[in-house]
Amino acid sequence: MQEVRVGTASCGIAAGGLAAYNRFAELLKPDPNRVILKQTGCVGMCFREPLVEIVEDDHRRTLYGEVTSDRVDRIVEEHLRGGRLIQEWVVEEKEFLAKQKRIVLRNCGEIDPFSLEAYQARDGYRALEKVLASLTPEQVIECIAESGLRGRGGAGFPTGTKWRLARAAPDPHKYVICNADEGDPGAFMDRSVLEGDPHSVLEGMAIAGYALGADQGYIYARAEYPQAVHRLRHAIARAEEKNLLGRNIFGRGFHFSIRLKEGAGAFVCGEETALIASIEGKRGMPRVRPPFPVEAGLWGHPTCINNVETLANVPWIILNGAPAFAAFGTERSKGTKVFALAGKVKRGGLVEVPMGITLNEVIYGIGGGTVSGGPFKAVQMGGPSGGCIPASLGDTPIDYENITATGAIMGSGGMVVMDQSTCMVDVARFFLNFTQNESCGKCTFCRIGTKRMLEILERICIGQGEEKDLKILAELGEQIKSSSLCGLGQTAPNPVLTTLRYFYHEYEAHIKEKKCPAKACLALVELYINPELCSGCGLCLKACDSGAISGEKKKPHQIEPSTCVKCGKCITVCRLGAVEKR
Amino acid sequence: MAEIITEVHQPGTLPAFGRMLWRHRDEPGMLIPLLQAAQDTYSYIPPLAIEQIAEVTGIPSSEVYGVITFYKQFRLQPLGQHVIKMCKGTACYVSGAVTMGQTIEDELGVAPDENTEDGLFTLLVVACLGCCSLAPVVMIDDQAYGKLTPDKLRKILRQYRKQAEAGAGGGRQPW
Numbered sequence: 001m002q003e004v005r006v007g008t009a010s011c012g013i014a015a016g017g018l019a020a021y022n023r024f025a026e027l028l029k030p031d032p033n034r035v036i037l038k039q040t041g042c043v044g045m046c047f048r049e050p051l052v053e054i055v056e057d058d059h060r061r062t063l064y065g066e067v068t069s070d071r072v073d074r075i076v077e078e079h080l081r082g083g084r085l086i087q088e089w090v091v092e093e094k095e096f097l098a099k100q101k102r103i104v105l106r107n108c109g110e111i112d113p114f115s116l117e118a119y120q121a122r123d124g125y126r127a128l129e130k131v132l133a134s135l136t137p138e139q140v141i142e143c144i145a146e147s148g149l150r151g152r153g154g155a156g157f158p159t160g161t162k163w164r165l166a167r168a169a170p171d172p173h174k175y176v177i178c179n180a181d182e183g184d185p186g187a188f189m190d191r192s193v194l195e196g197d198p199h200s201v202l203e204g205m206a207i208a209g210y211a212l213g214a215d216q217g218y219i220y221a222r223a224e225y226p227q228a229v230h231r232l233r234h235a236i237a238r239a240e241e242k243n244l245l246g247r248n249i250f251g252r253g254f255h256f257s258i259r260l261k262e263g264a265g266a267f268v269c270g271e272e273t274a275l276i277a278s279i280e281g282k283r284g285m286p287r288v289r290p291p292f293p294v295e296a297g298l299w300g301h302p303t304c305i306n307n308v309e310t311l312a313n314v315p316w317i318i319l320n321g322a323p324a325f326a327a328f329g330t331e332r333s334k335g336t337k338v339f340a341l342a343g344k345v346k347r348g349g350l351v352e353v354p355m356g357i358t359l360n361e362v363i364y365g366i367g368g369g370t371v372s373g374g375p376f377k378a379v380q381m382g383g384p385s386g387g388c389i390p391a392s393l394g395d396t397p398i399d400y401e402n403i404t405a406t407g408a409i410m411g412s413g414g415m416v417v418m419d420q421s422t423c424m425v426d427v428a429r430f431f432l433n434f435t436q437n438e439s440c441g442k443c444t445f446c447r448i449g450t451k452r453m454l455e456i457l458e459r460i461c462i463g464q465g466e467e468k469d470l471k472i473l474a475e476l477g478e479q480i481k482s483s484s485l486c487g488l489g490q491t492a493p494n495p496v497l498t499t500l501r502y503f504y505h506e507y508e509a510h511i512k513e514k515k516c517p518a519k520a521c522l523a524l525v526e527l528y529i530n531p532e533l534c535s536g537c538g539l540c541l542k543a544c545d546s547g548a549i550s551g552e553k554k555k556p557h558q559i560e561p562s563t564c565v566k567c568g569k570c571i572t573v574c575r576l577g578a579v580e581k582r
Numbered sequence: 583m584a585e586i587i588t589e590v591h592q593p594g595t596l597p598a599f600g601r602m603l604w605r606h607r608d609e610p611g612m613l614i615p616l617l618q619a620a621q622d623t624y625s626y627i628p629p630l631a632i633e634q635i636a637e638v639t640g641i642p643s644s645e646v647y648g649v650i651t652f653y654k655q656f657r658l659q660p661l662g663q664h665v666i667k668m669c670k671g672t673a674c675y676v677s678g679a680v681t682m683g684q685t686i687e688d689e690l691g692v693a694p695d696e697n698t699e700d701g702l703f704t705l706l707v708v709a710c711l712g713c714c715s716l717a718p719v720v721m722i723d724d725q726a727y728g729k730l731t732p733d734k735l736r737k738i739l740r741q742y743r744k745q746a747e748a749g750a751g752g753g754r755q756p757w
Contacts, residue, residue: 014713014726046715185710186672223618223655224708264614265654267709281613283652299610342673342714349715380672416672416714430675434709440652543688572685575733 002035002080003055004028006067007109009042009195010227011188017050019069024052027076035080041196043109044350046342048091053109054079065091096347099365101328103336104312105352108196113231116238119199125244127315128203131210132252140211141167144314147322148334153179153270153307154382154411155487156333156400162304165294166212169302174214176205177298177305179275180221180228183267184383185434187414189338190308192350194221194228197312198235202258204311206245207318209256212304217258220275223265232260267384267438271486272297272305274440285440286486307412309338329355333399343380343416344370353398360394363417370419378418378502382411384431384438385491387498388424407498409491423520424503425510429457431495435488446489449480453496462523465511474500522566525581529570531556533578540570540579599623599631607638613649617656626657662697662704664742667721671710677717683707685732686720689739702746703739 006012006021021039028035043051048065052075055061062085064075071089078084102108111118119125131140145160166174178201182190194201205217221229236258239245247255261279268274269284276298278284297303313335317325326334333355339362342348346368353362363369363376370376378388387408389396396402403410418427436450453476456469477493477500484490500507509515516524529540529549534556541549541557548564551557559570559579571579599619606612613635620631627650636643650656668686670679683694686705692698694707713719716728720735727738 010711011713011715014711014716014719014721014728046713049713049715183709185670185675186714188710188712188714191712224710225712261611262615262618263653264618264656266652278614279611281611281649283649340714342717343676348673383672414672416676418676422676427676430672568681568684569688571681572688572732573736577731 001033001057003038004035004080005038005040005053005055005109007041007043007049007051007053008039009192010225011042011046012050013227015049015066016068020050020052020067020072023069023072024076027072028080038112039114040111041108041113042192042350044105044192044352045091045093045096045347046349047347051091063091063093064089095368096349096351096366099357099361100352101336101354102352103316103325103328104193104200104309104338105196105350106316107200108192108350111197113196113198114234116199116235116242116244119197123319124199124315125203125239127318128206128210128244129250131207131318132250132254137167137211137213140207140318143322144211144317147317147325148329148332149310149313149317149325150333150400151307152309152313152337152412154385154409156410159306159310162294162306163208163211165292166214166302166304169295171302172213173301174212175298175301175303176208176212176214176217177275177279177303178205178217178219178308178311179270179272179305180219180225180308181263181270181275182222182225182308182412183270183438184385184412184414186340186342186380186416187383187412188340189350189413191222191225191228193308193312193338194225195231198228198232199239200312200315201232201308202235202239202245204306204314205258206249206256207314208304208306208311210254212302214304215255215257217256218279218298219258219260220269220279221260221262223263229260229262236260266440267434268440268486268488271488274486275305276303283440285442286488288485309413330397330399332401337398337410337413339413339415341367341415341417344372344376344419344422345417346371355399356397358395358397359389362398362415363394367417370417372419372421374420376417377420377422378424380408380416380418380427380495381414382409382491382494383414384435385409385487385494386411386414387494388418388427388502389498390502392502407494407501409494421518421520423516423518424499424506425457425460425516426518426520428496428499429454429461432457432492435492439488439492443484443486443489445480445483446485446492449476450489450492452476453480453493457496460507460510461516461521463510463514463521465507467511469511470500470504470507519581522568522581525566526561527559527564527566527568527570527579528561528582529557529559530578530580533576535576535578537575539573539575543569543573545569603634603638613639613641613646614653617646617650621656625661626659659697662701663746664702664722665704665706667706667708667711668694669709669711669713669717669719669721670707671714671717673714674710674717674719679718681732682718682720682730682735685735686739689736702743 008017052064052067141163149159150156266284269278271286274284274286293303338352389406432454439446441447477497536554546565548560602619692705697704719728
């Protein structure tokens with residue numbers, strides 16, 4: 001029987017995956033016994049969404065890209081009924097997948113996330129069964145510690161150590177929390193796992209619960225992920241029905257239940273003490289550590305907080321053994337890491353690579369280089385807490401220590417590629433604007449210091465920067481890092497500090513020459529109309545409030561630089577993209 | 583054969599606010615879920631809901647208000663008929679999100695977090711919609727529009743306006 005799998009993660013749906021699915025359902029209704037139609041999570045090749053995979057009786061697979069609902073008819077007619085391949089729509093996976101190793105994403109895109117049976121058919125919940133039947137909690141912790149698994153939320157704390165500390169806490173009432181508050185703009189790894197393979201996270205949590213002696217787990221999911229929340233809710237209910245969660249699991253006297261808490265939109269709640277405050281129903285403000293959550297966390301009880309990706313690794317490690325996991329990676333960073341590859345890269349999407357692979361291998365090998373075909377300029381890692389790594393460091397192996405040495409951080413896995421058209425000062429301003437907005441306001445340096453830094457960057461971007469600004473930026477940055485309580489403040493200056501370190505000349509160009517080398521800062525460029533593209537429709541002329549545009553109808557128009565205020569309105573009204581910057 | 587599905591989260595799928603309030607009044611940590619239910623029911627958090635929560639749970643209304651203003655999700659104003667979520671995540675930002683924002687503000691005369699005068703649109707700026715490969719992205723109600731140019735975006739916005747003028751609705755129902 002043929003199988004049709006339609007990718008319906010959030011990104012697939014955004015591209016029209018649901019409409020394609022419904023069209024398949026409609027067309028295939030007459031012959032339900034010939035074709036199975038399934039939804040799956042994200043296979044990771046976001047650049048060709050919506051994706052449809054067809055699996056033949058003999059397991060041969062064909063992946064079609066950009067299958068919007070209007071393409072479905074032809075696929076049903078020619079491929080499913082006629083047995084002919086539609087060559088021009090086929091997606092070549094080889095290059096994209098060759099360097100990847102899928103542990104966390106082992107089931108994403110392979111199984112229907114709504115089907116518990118599909119997860120079980122791929123060894124789902126067997127790790128939990130094994131743990132309950134044959135391992136002591138200490139042995140489980142030993143296994144995780146031996147595997148070398150470190151926290152995938154960004155900081156890289158050894159998971160085994162965290163579990164051991166939580167287990168050792170004398171209070172018998174403990175909690176496991178799954179941190180699914182993935183807030184970095186440009187990062188969507190956790191969402192893909194939750195949407196594509198929710199049970200793997202539940203199983204990981206239950207194993208954690210057994211290891212440290214907790215009977216209650218919480219998942220704190222980001223409010224902006226309605227799909228993930230929906231699928232998690234469904235998965236929890238199914239697992240409870242089958243007694244894979246709840247009381248006396250597998251008849252072994254172990255109780256564990258999971259509750260889902262939706263966040264309400266606050267970036268700082270990704271920080272563990274703020275997250276706990278938020279679950280308790282308060283304003284999500286971080287507090288001083290110690291005591292650490294493993295000693296006194298949720299409602300004052302010992303609490304172990306792990307990230308989605310960390311937990312999704314756990315069942316695989318239990319089943320395949322710690323040495324199999326530790327075989328991947330470098331000496332101090334074991335296993336794989338999932339990255340959300342985006343920005344000016346040709347093949348953007350979700351990739352899982354063994355630790356130790358270089359940045360160049362990911363960007364050129366898997367991502368296919370930049371959209372423009374030229375070399376990349378920088379890659380931003382770690383989101384607003386991370387930094388920009390220049391192309392000259394493209395041979396840096398990806399592991400916690402090496403990435404930290406560049407001034408960026410491993411972070412949760414956002415990897416945004418930037419090319420020559422990206423202004424690094426502007427990018428620094430963008431991230432600082434983000435953290436400035438998201439600062440909870442508790443620590444003075446984070447609250448006011450970031451504001452002052454942002455003001456300076458804004459001045460630089462409009463050509464009013466002074467030379468002493470750069471020194472002040474660096475000084476303030478260091479002070480904010482050393483005088484903030486939580487991770488948000490301690491890392492907020494990173495995007496500025498790394499760009500200062502690697503792209504000092506761009507700051508100088510903005511300040512001394514009043515020029516933006518990337519031609520991104522509107523105030524520092526000259527707008528002109530490309531006569532070859534302009535049709536003389538007059539839209540820009542009408543839109544221009546300062547009367548800087550002139551020209552006869554149906555003939556190319558011109559912008560008078562001396563009266564142009566560079567508001568950019570002409571760019572937004574032009575239908576032909578004829579307004580350019582120089 | 584699977585049924586035809588429309589399983590995207592729709593407003594109004596959470597248990598109604600009133601029921602939830604009484605059922606969970608003594609449970610610790612329920613303030614945020616209660617506020618979410620209130621917003622799901624009314625599209626914003628009306629003053630009456632704050633009063634009711636304070637009265638039933640015993641949490642002072644000043645504290646309830648403090649929690650509301652801390653989290654971006656909560657609104658104290660009702661939504662317009664169509665909600666525009668403009669993505670300003672990293673990938674969208676480097677792909678021209680600023681120009682898209684200008685285009686929306688210019689076309690509709692609306693600033694972020696505001697409603698248009700006719701109540702047809704609400705503009706929200708969000709950090710990341712998670713479809714980075716389609717950047718720049720704007721989501722209107724539950725439909726995402728990707729790989730936008732100013733021209734495409736204007737056409738889409740005008741389409742919504744036209745539909746509304748024709749009385750076809752088709753979007754979010756005002757509750």
